[in-house]
Amino acid sequence: MLEDIVSNVSGARHAILLSADGLRRGATSGMSADLADTISAAMSGMQSLSRATARFAGPEDNPKWQQTVIEFKHGWIFLIAAGQGAYLAVAAAPDIDMQEITFRMHQLVSRLGKELMTPAREMADKQ
Template identity: 55%
Template structure:
């Protein structure tokens, strides 16, 4: 569920990206046991690198994530820090309750 998006992209595109980021976060959690420990802990972030840039996906509250894009030459530390600042500033507004039908069979 999309909570907010940049004014630089339309609502339909933002909904598509939100669904993709939710899937990416889920996939990241699914492969976590392959880091070699039985309980890898909570997922924190996923980075996607492309020839021309990056997609950052970070935890932003219970059931919420913050995604951002950056150019290939981004200062990774500054980008991560700024995203964490944004998550802190948004606080509880970024927490989304579980869907009512989560886990139910159709």
């Protein structure tokens, strides 16, 4: 499913699904495992920094982190929540349509949530 966003959004380069503690849960092809692990750890730290600085954005009593966007001369990184204890990070080209990429990321998170859910166990009747 991560490959879908890179294949279908012009300018999307890489996608990584990571746990809140920075462990890689999935990554698109074309990235080495070492790079994906490094980026996963960095994105976890970035998300933590974003939450810690939320009050800087305004006087909200209970600020809620929604997204972190980082701009580089050569591209963008977008980071959003992907369910309980998970995050989705996508790297993109400088000319990416920001509205499209964030929309697609939220769609992917919705799909991932449905796929990763474990159905409730049913008790077998004892005879």
